[in-house]
Amino acid sequence: MACKSSWISTCFDKNESNKMSDIDSQRKLPHRDGVQRFNGSFTKEKVMTKDWLKEFAPKTPSDLLVSKPKLDQLNSWLQKASKTVGEASMLLITGPPGVGKSTALEVLTAMKNIQLVEWESSVDIDNSELAGSRNSTQSQAGKFEAFLMNSGRYISVLEIREGMKKLILVREFPNILILHPNLLQDILRRYHVMGRIPIVFSLPEQTEGSGGMFPKQFLEELNIHQISFNKVSDKSVMKALKRICMLNTGCDVPSAEVLEKIVGSVHGDIRSAVLQLYYECMQNKSRTREQHSALSTEQASHKKRNHITKPSTLPVGSSRKNSVNVCKKQLPANKTSQELESVGKDIQLPIFQRVGRLLYPKKSEEDAEFLAHDPEDIVAQTLSHPRKLFHMVLENYLKVFRDMNDSCRAIRYASDSDTMMSEFQERELTLPMALSTMTRGFMTCKSLVKRKWTPLTNQEYFTVIQRTRAVREKIIDIDPRYILVPRDAAMDILPIIYTGLSSRLDSYPYTNKICDISGIEAELTGQAEGRSNLQPALFTVTDSTSEIKVSSRKMLMVGKSWEKNMKDEERMTGTPYEIQESESDDENKISEEHVDAWIEDDIDFLDNFHHF
C-alpha cells in the first residue's frame, strides 16, 4: 500500500504520502524494523534508516518555528482563500531556505483539512506520453499551465474524502518560466481569470538587485499576497533541536555544547540543523562502538542519505538544499567549532546587516585593537552589488556619526573609493580595493560610539536621479531645442521662466529678497485677476512656437526611454527590507523607513508645473 501510494502520489498527493510515511514511521518505531534502504555496516542501527527530517517534522502549529505574526498571516490568508469564490487567490511565500516555509504550509493545511497539490517539473520526457500520441511533446510551460488549470477543475480519482478543499503549491518552476518571467506572468493572468483553486508559491528569497519572477507591479496587478519569512532565530533552532533530542530516544543525545555549535553554524536553517544533529548523533554512536573508519563511512552514508531523501521531496523538501554539508567556508566566528566536521554554510548577510556592521563597528572582545567582524567579509559579499551598499552607507553615515572630524575622514575615504570605482578599465582590480578602502575606512574612523536607534534609508540617491530626470523633461517641455543645451537652459532659462514658483527649490526660504525678484510670479497671479500683460509672452515661450516641427510622438518616446533607464535602479530600491528577528546585534536597530514623503513631494512638484 505504502509503495503504491508513493508511486502514484509523487506528483500531487503530497499530503497523502506524508500521512502514509508518517504512519509507516509510527508503526516502525516501536518494532524497530525500519526499511533497509541500503546495505552496509549499519544494518543493526535501524534508527539510521529513518529520515529525521520526516520523522521529527512538526505536526502542530506550536511546534513550528515560524514567528507568530507570520503564522497568523498565513492562517488568515488560508481562511480567506478557502472562502473566496470566483477568482483564485494567490500567495507568495519567500524566505531563505530551511526556515520552514513549506512545513508551515503543510501543517496548517493539514489542520484545516485542505489537500495540497504540488507541481513538480518533470525532468525527462515521459515514455508513456511519447507512446500515447505523436505530437505530445508539450512544452514545459504548456504542461505547467495545463497542470494549474486541470488540478483546479478535476478531483483526483484516488481522492478518498469528499468535500476536501484543495490548494496548489508551486515550489519550482519550469526553467523556461524562470528565464522569461513574463511567460509565467501571462499564465498566471489567465489562471487568475479561469482558475478557482488558490495557489501558493514558495520561493527562496529573491536575490538582491534582480527583479525576480514576481515584480512588485505584477503582485499588485493580480492582488497576490506576499508573506516573507525571516531567518529563524538561534533560540528557536535550539528549541527545535532539543525537541528532537527529547523525542529521539534511539541514540545518545549530544552535549549542549555540540548543539550550540550546530545552531551557530547553520545560520537559521532548521533543515541543515536537523541533518547536522543527525550526523552528530551518528558520530557519537560510532565512537562509543568504536567502529573503524568511522568518519569516512559516516560521511559517505550521510551523503547517501541525502541523495535518497532528495528526490522524494519529503515534508521539508530537501531538493534545493544540496549544499548542506558542503563545507564552503568557515567563518572566523566559528573557528572554535572545528571539531564539528560537516559544518559551514556560507552565509550571505542581508544588506542592512552589512551596513550595520559598517556603521556600528564592534571591537573584538579579546583585543580592542581589532574589529569583531572582518571587513574583508563585507567586501567579499558586496562585490556583486557594490553600488547599493555604497549608497546606503553614504546616505546613513551622517545620522550615526557625531564628530565632525570623524565624518570628514569617513567621507574622504568614500571619495577615495568612488575615484577607484570609476576606474572601469581595471575594474576587477580596483573594485575590491575601493570597497576595502571604504569598509575599513568607515569601520575604523569612528572614535566615539553612541548607539541609538536610527532608521536606515536607502532611496535618496535614486529619488534624486528620478527627480533630475523629471526636471530635464521639463526643460524639453519648454522648448525642444533645449535638449541640446540642458546645462545652460537649467542654469539660465529655467530660473527666469519659473522664478517665483518658489517651490522650485525645496525648503526655499521666503525672504523679501526673493519676493522682490519674483516679478513674473506677480504676473502669473495677475492672470487670475485679469491684469496680465506679459502673459502672452510667457505662454509663447512655454508653447515652444519656434520654427521646429515637433513630431507628435516626441514626449512619449522620451518618457519611455527614461522609464527604461529607471528600471534597473527601481529594481534595486524596489523591495522593502526589514530585519525583524536577528541576533541581538546592533543590526537590530535598523529598519526600513518609507520614503513616500519624497515621492509625494515629487508629485507636488510636477503638479506645479502642469498648473503653470
Place this chain on the structure above:
Amino acid sequence: MSLWVDKYRPNSLTKLDYHKAQALHLKNMVQQGDFPHLLVYGPSGAGKKTRIFCLLRELYGPGVERLRLEHMNIQTPSNKKIDITTVSSNYHLEVNPSDAGFHDRVVIQELIKTVAQTHQLDPSGQREFKVVVICEADCLTKDAQHALRRTMEKYVATCRIILVANTISRVIPAIRSRCLGVRVGAPNKEEIINILQSVCRKEGLSLPNELAERIAVQSNGNLRRAILFLETCKVQQYPFQPDQKVASHDWEIYLKDTAKMIVLEQSPQKLLQIRSRLYELMIHGIPSEIIFKGLLQELVKNCDMQLKTQIVEKAAFFEHRIHLGSKPIIHLEAFVASFMAIYKKFMEATVADLF
C-alpha cells in the same frame, strides 16, 4: 514672440557684435568651401552656438534654419535601447550625446556613421559634406572621445564635426589636435552694455546706462544671462529706474544661503542638511563645478589667509576628484566636511586663545 535672447540672436557672421576679427576669419574660411573639424570653446553665454549657427548659415544658406526634431533609436551592445533626440536640418545635425549617460560612445559612433555614410548624390549647388554639431563635448566620457577620434578620421570626406565645449581641459589631446580650436571669449562689460542698449532700441525701450552697467556686472560676462536679466527687469518695472534691483537667479541665492549655513554650524547633522540642499541644486541641473565654485567663493570670505590656503587646497583636490569619480555629490560633501572640520578646529583654537 519669444524670449529676447532668441529673438535678437544674430544670424549672420557679419552681424555679430563682438570678436569681429574672428567672425571675419571664419567667414573667409567658409567661403573657401571647406573647413576642418572645429572645436568651439568658451564660457557659457559667450555666443558659441550663435557663432556656429551663423557659420552654418553662411555655408548652406537659409536652408539650415528649417529645423526638425528627430528621434533615433540606438541599441547598445548590451541590448539596451537608447533614445536620443537630435535637432537637424537638411544640412546639419545637432546632438547632445551626454544625454545618453555613459552610453555616449555608442551614440557617437552610430550617429556619425548614419550621417556620414550617406553621400550627397548631387554635389552641385551643395556642399559634399554634412555637419554634425556635438554639444557639451566636454561632458563626453573618455571612451566616447576615443571613439570620436577614430570616427573623425574615417568619415572626414563626408562629414565635418563641430564640437562645442565650455572648457577644452576635459577634451582629450587627440581630439584637440584634430580640430581647429576656435575660442569664443566672454564679451566684456562695454560690449554687453552696447548689446543691451541695441536690444532696447529694437524693442523701443530706453535703458538708463547705470542699469545696463549693473546688469552687465551682475551677468558676469554671460551675455545670455544679461539679456534675460534685462527682460526680467522689463517685466518687473517699466520705465526702467536707474536704481532698479537686478534679480539674480534663485539657485545662486540658494547656493549662497547654503554656504552661510555651513559657516554657521559645523556638525554631521548640519552636513546632512547641506547634502540635501546640494542634491536639490543638482536636481535642478546646476553643474557640480558651478556649485563648487559658488560654495568656495562664499566660504573663503570667512577665512583668514592661512585658512584660505588650506580650504582652497582642499577645494582643488576634491574638484579634481569630481572629474575622476562618478558621483559628484560625494566629493562635494567631502569638501564641505573638510571645510567644516578645518573651520571648527580653527574656531575652537581662537576661542581657546581668548581665555
